[in-house]
Amino acid sequence: MLNLVLFGPPGAGKGTQSQKLIEKYGLIHLSTGDLLRNEIAQGTILGLEAKKLMDEGLLVPDEVVIGMISNKLDANPQAKGFIFDGFPRTVAQAAALDTLLSEKNTAISGMVALVVDDQELENRLLLRGKDSGRPDDANPEVIRKRINEYNSKTAPVAEFYKGQDKFTSINGIGSIEEIFGSVSSVVDQY
Template structure:
């Protein structure tokens, strides 16, 4: 099973690349935002818990998100693999995810990080804001705050996977297809190695 964490700050191009990877490797996209919305729409117990918290402006706790990911893994036992987008965002989430995957007899294959400097990210997000309608893409101060928030809270997750020898950084500036080819080279190299378990 090929489980990838696609990583990078807002505006790094994760959405574009993840769709191409899903199509090529037949992966299931696990976006925690999408999962939350779908569980809420289905009215599941976890979804109702999440909605109550979200309505109060409280972040959904890790165990609720992990519970939702667990049910997705169990629903898709025959999957070729999963691509994790927007999760894990913190080291405790990464630890919890590793434990959950181990319970399901699988693991993260690699974390691929799209590396883009702050000026380019700011430029991209403000450009996206002209068409996305998202207010947080239209205010430069807010955009820079999101990038800083990422650098402070989320970037340490890269160190966690680097210690496991699973971290790969890729230049996220350039042609979409060139970035995609570089990403595929890492995945294909991983797939060509003898798999344990």
């Protein structure tokens, strides 16, 4: 089973590259952001709590996210693999994901990180915010807070996967096809 972690700060292009990877490798997209937004759209208690945190640029509690991921894995027993988009975001989540996957007799194949500088990220998110309708993409202060949150809490996850020899970084600036070519060349080695 091919299980990929697509990694990078908000606005790095994870969603775009995920779609291309899904098409090429037949993977199931597991975006915690999409799972959470679905809960928000349904107006569940979890969704309302998640919306409040997300609007403030904060992360949703680990146990909630791991539970949603476990349910998604169980719902797709015949999957060729999964692409984890936007998760894990902390070392604790990475360790919990390893434990969860081990219990399901699989593991992370590798992590591919899209590297983009902070100013480019802010520009991309503000542009995306004009069309997405997401309040967290329209406010420069919230965007900076999300990027800082990533840099302080999420970036250390790269070290976790480096320690397992499962980490590769890719320049996230360029055309979609150029970036995808670089990502594919890494994935083909798994």
